[in-house]
Amino acid sequence: MSQTLAEKVWSDHVVRRGDGEPDLLYIDLHLVHEVTSPQAFDGLRLAGRTVRRPDLTIATEDHNIPTIDVDKPIADPVSRTQVDTLRANCKEFGVRLHPLGDADQGIVHVVGPQLGLTQPGTTVVCGDSHTSTHGAFGALAFGIGTSEVEHVLATQTLPQARPRTMAVTVVNTLPDGVSAKDLVLALIAQVGTGGGQGYVVEYRGEAIRALSMEARMTICNMSIEWGAKAGLIAPDEITVDYLRGRPHAPQDDDWDAAVAHWLSLATDDDAQFDREVVLDAATVTPFVTWGTNPGQGVPLSAQVPSPEAFDDADDRAAAERALAYMALTPGTPMRAIDVDTVFVGSCTNGRIEDLRTVAAVLDGHRVADRTRMLVVPGSTRVRLQAEAEGLDAVFTSAGAEWRGAGCSMCLGMNPDTLQPGERAASTSNRNFEGRQGKGGRTHLVSPQVAAATAVLGHLGSPADLVEV
Amino acid sequence: MQPFTTHTGTAVALRRSNVDTDQIIPAAYLKRVTRTGFEDGLFAAWRADPDFVLNRPESAGASILVAGPDFGTGSSREHAVWALQDYGFAAVVSPRFGDIFRNNAGKAGLLAAEVDAKVVAALWDLLERQRRAVVTLDLHDRTISADGDEGRIEDSFDIDDYTRWRLLQGLDDVAATLAHSDDISSYEEARPSWKPQTLPARVSDPAVDPVAP
Numbered sequence: 215m216s217q218t219l220a221e222k223v224w225s226d227h228v229v230r231r232g233d234g235e236p237d238l239l240y241i242d243l244h245l246v247h248e249v250t251s252p253q254a255f256d257g258l259r260l261a262g263r264t265v266r267r268p269d270l271t272i273a274t275e276d277h278n279i280p281t282i283d284v285d286k287p288i289a290d291p292v293s294r295t296q297v298d299t300l301r302a303n304c305k306e307f308g309v310r311l312h313p314l315g316d317a318d319q320g321i322v323h324v325v326g327p328q329l330g331l332t333q334p335g336t337t338v339v340c341g342d343s344h345t346s347t348h349g350a351f352g353a354l355a356f357g358i359g360t361s362e363v364e365h366v367l368a369t370q371t372l373p374q375a376r377p378r379t380m381a382v383t384v385v386n387t388l389p390d391g392v393s394a395k396d397l398v399l400a401l402i403a404q405v406g407t408g409g410g411q412g413y414v415v416e417y418r419g420e421a422i423r424a425l426s427m428e429a430r431m432t433i434c435n436m437s438i439e440w441g442a443k444a445g446l447i448a449p450d451e452i453t454v455d456y457l458r459g460r461p462h463a464p465q466d467d468d469w470d471a472a473v474a475h476w477l478s479l480a481t482d483d484d485a486q487f488d489r490e491v492v493l494d495a496a497t498v499t500p501f502v503t504w505g506t507n508p509g510q511g512v513p514l515s516a517q518v519p520s521p522e523a524f525d526d527a528d529d530r531a532a533a534e535r536a537l538a539y540m541a542l543t544p545g546t547p548m549r550a551i552d553v554d555t556v557f558v559g560s561c562t563n564g565r566i567e568d569l570r571t572v573a574a575v576l577d578g579h580r581v582a583d584r585t586r587m588l589v590v591p592g593s594t595r596v597r598l599q600a601e602a603e604g605l606d607a608v609f610t611s612a613g614a615e616w617r618g619a620g621c622s623m624c625l626g627m628n629p630d631t632l633q634p635g636e637r638a639a640s641t642s643n644r645n646f647e648g649r650q651g652k653g654g655r656t657h658l659v660s661p662q663v664a665a666a667t668a669v670l671g672h673l674g675s676p677a678d679l680v681e682v
Numbered sequence: 683m684q685p686f687t688t689h690t691g692t693a694v695a696l697r698r699s700n701v702d703t704d705q706i707i708p709a710a711y712l713k714r715v716t717r718t719g720f721e722d723g724l725f726a727a728w729r730a731d732p733d734f735v736l737n738r739p740e741s742a743g744a745s746i747l748v749a750g751p752d753f754g755t756g757s758s759r760e761h762a763v764w765a766l767q768d769y770g771f772a773a774v775v776s777p778r779f780g781d782i783f784r785n786n787a788g789k790a791g792l793l794a795a796e797v798d799a800k801v802v803a804a805l806w807d808l809l810e811r812q813r814r815a816v817v818t819l820d821l822h823d824r825t826i827s828a829d830g831d832e833g834r835i836e837d838s839f840d841i842d843d844y845t846r847w848r849l850l851q852g853l854d855d856v857a858a859t860l861a862h863s864d865d866i867s868s869y870e871e872a873r874p875s876w877k878p879q880t881l882p883a884r885v886s887d888p889a890v891d892p893v894a895p
Contacts, residue, residue: 229869230862230865234847238862238865240870240873243878250758250760252715253715253716253760256715256717257856263856268880268881269879269880269881272880277709277712278713292714295713295715296714310880317885318885328886329884329885329886333877336878341760342758343758343782345758356782357782358758358782358785359759359760359763359786359789359790360760361786361789361790361855362785362786362789365855368859368860369856370866370870371866373855375842375844407700407752407755408751408752408755408778411780438756438782441780441781443781461885462880462884464876468875472874475874507700507702507755528699528750531698531699532699532700535698625704625709625757626709626710627712644702644756647727648704648727649704652710
């Protein structure tokens with residue numbers, strides 16, 4: 215029977231299927247971090263259970279850690295306890311850990327791909343919603359809660375109800391200066407934050423095929439922001455080239471067998487999706503959010519919308535609340551919005567290509583006097599690579615702060631936060647109320663827009679810099 | 683986990699859509715390593731406003747939250763479910779839930795009842811007229827009901843069969859799966875050798891560009 219990519223990966227992992235029960239799926243890779251794991255390890259201890267497959271499990275420290283003074287003890291005692299708890303748990307249960315200060319430490323969704331552990335056709339889970347990132351490799355990857363983390367630690371499986379399938383076909387190619395981030399923000403504005411609910415999505419079409427692995431990760435990362443369970447892209451030569459030679463890529467004969475399998479995973483020509491969405495990449499322009507959910511976005515060239523523009527009563531009420539929280543007036547051009555802080559980083563846009571893009575825009579410019587800019591690499595390897603390429607010098611001579619690796623200002627649970635009322639342009643994934651710090655206001659943007667905004671002091675694109 | 687069969691209690695109308703998990707419990711509260719005591723983080727930013735619905739005296743002791751669509755979107759934090767439970771909620775009613783939140787609720791024993799939008803609208807209107815109105819959720823029959831001054835509201839709610847069964851039984855998922863250990867072992871024996879393994883650990887050669895293809 216013809217199958218989609220997601221259905222092939224699913225079928226390959228069914229351990230057990232029972233009437234009236236969800237399928238029991240085998241999990242190939244379990245990524246662990248400090249925030250969603252302590253209660254799961256406690257649960258194991260209480261029940262006298264062990265980690266079934268430490269050799270399919272890897273941990274790192276990313277969410278609550280500082281990005282400066284990383285060689286010193288963590289100042290916040292509650293954060294320090296959580297990190298120490300992860301270290302003790304990993305030691306007790308035999309789980310590999312890359313702690314703060316280690317060259318392979320970083321945001322869990324940057325570390326997995328970079329080590330070559332994220333591979334096509336695998337199942338990947340983590341107690342973090344942005345696990346969808348790994349779908350860029352053609353892996354079935356999704357976020358789970360702490361009870362499920364415990365379940366995977368104990369059994370290496372998860373009971374899962376079979377989701378519906380959706381194709382997002384992106385025809386044509388992205389114009390110059392328009393990035394994967396703009397594309398996914400435009401998609402979410404079109405389909406809404408609940409548009410993918412109950413679906414595993416496959417991104418396909420000419421525009422997707424043309425993207426690098428890192429850009430594909432940006433797209434799949436944001437799958438959860440429109441409610442999808444997971445987002446996948448079929449493995450191809452770009453995927454194979456990315457994985458070749460990575461530390462945990464298969465070796466010798468295994469490599470050939472693996473590649474043959476990976477390239478067989480693409481959706482069959484006559485396979486059916488439950489739903490299809492088509493997007494024209496050629497019409498996408500730099501895209502930014504104005505509101506407090508990732509679906510509240512407009513082209514950078516547009517204005518802050520009026521709540522009256524929304525037909526649906528819930529959308530109208532949400533827009534009114536969002537505009538009040540964001541302190542924005544309908545009709546204001548997006549480019550006229552002044553920005554206090556620019557944050558470059560996160561599992562959405564904290565990889566080396568993102569940093570190269572930002573450096574290329576910043577080179578020869580200064581960050582505006584009214585604005586502070588943080589550049590936070592997604593992993594320590596990314597930091598080392600950026601430094602080897604001299605990107606750090608571009609950032610610091612432009613007046614930006616160059617930091618250590620971690621989730622940083624994406625989520626306001628470490629020292630990097632916005633102050634109440636502060637406005638940020640952020641390459642991260644969520645503009646929720648208070649996401650980057652209590653009372654902080656977030657505009658989601660691409661790396662290109664982030665860099666130009668830092669120089670201009672207001673939202674803008676690299677094309678606006680010629681006048682500066 | 684305690685079995686969940688039927689629940690009757692007073693309810694709170696949260697007239698908002700897209701209540702993401704950062705609103706339910708901000709990240710600053712996630713640094714704790716404990717499993718209980720998250721009630722102080724529930725809607726922490728919104729509760730700073732004295733007019734917020736949970737701060738009204740008539741909301742005291744409420745155990746059912748009636749919210750707009752896309753409740754629990756965003757982060758995977760199960761702390762959002764724990765905070766609701768620790769505060770005293772036994773059930774959340776919404777036309778649509780974030781996927782991970784709904785899963786987490788099912789694991790932790792919080793009922794996430796998906797209802798038609800018109801049921802939420804009717805309950806909101808009722809709860810704003812009669813602030814101590816009592817709502818009943820019957821998990822066995824999958825029905826929600828409330829007796830109001832303008833008549834009875836009664837409708838069905840959706841929850842998947844397996845989660846319903848587990849909640850009715852109060853069953854621990856891990857034990858249920860471990861009963862199938864033999865199936866898991868057979869599956870593992872057939873896994874291809876080229877599947878990734880984290881151990882023994884291999885790391886990048888620093889002389890080779892480790893991150894760029």
